Amino acid sequence: MIKQSIFRVARSRAFSTLVKLLENLESRPNLLRVLTYHRVDYLDARPDLDPDLISATPEDFARQMEHLAEHCLVVTIDQVLESVRDKLPLPPRSVLVTFDDAYSDFSEHAWPILRRLGLPAVMFVPTAFPGQARRFWWDTVYELLHTWKDDQELRELGIEALPNETRTQTYRRVVCELKMVPHDELLARVAELSRQGGLSAPVSPVMTWDELKKLAGQGLTLGAHTQTHPLLNRVPLEMAVEEAVGSLQELRSHVSEVASILAYPGGAFSDEVVHHLRDHFELAFTTCRGINDMGRADALRLRRINVSCYTPNSLVRAQMLGGVRHLNHRWPLESASG
């Protein structure tokens, strides 16, 4: 209800005008806004994939990037790394554009727009996926729940749809519940569901290594996103470190120059995980909302602003205003998945 009210206000002309006015006053250096995108595609393009991960349609993405090109300074990962290493302030209006999961629609829709505008971007790659006929566990659950339309059939799979719940609501609830269990249990449960549900072999939703290498050659920055995309607070510490470091090594075996950067899958981490990754990574990105004041931010717990096709663009832009850093305390820097 509150969310709907905020969205209604954000869609008003007055709100857009106010955001525009405040954007023109931005002058404070060393604030880094990091945008998180997942997929850029049309809602019905891949009925087998969770559309909640579509951040923008290609047209909306083009408008968003044109705005950044005109009004912001889209920085490279090297600029961020240099500013952290040398403690040099980033220029005012600095923005880093990041993508998680390496979905194939990036090369089809997002990259041509970024190239046309000459904007740099970072892609965080779960390295066990490129070139493999496997999909992410949430996409498997999504397909199952939307293929098996009947409540009784779902019950046979051990999934209870609650009264008055839409299929999408059931899906989101099941995903939340699965995120709470240890990763190996989650995978076993999803594999069993997939077997019982008789899903056909998946078409890989992720770019191949050849594509990733080609894009890296054209200027796309690649970063680690673990190997198999476990929530790092749902696996033993040793495995969490191995997943993160192993993914960086795998990237480096395919692409010669890869910076020591990581995005925590699902935004999940623990103090212990961060502590052990400090020796291996220079920057790591959470999914905690907010703006990074680089003079004070922990480089292994950087905040990001998620872009969703459901969120009005004026609201994303409002979250990028420098003054919003004073609201960071409202979104504590803790693991997104408990």
Ligand SMILES: [Zn+2]
């Ligand atoms: Zn991810």
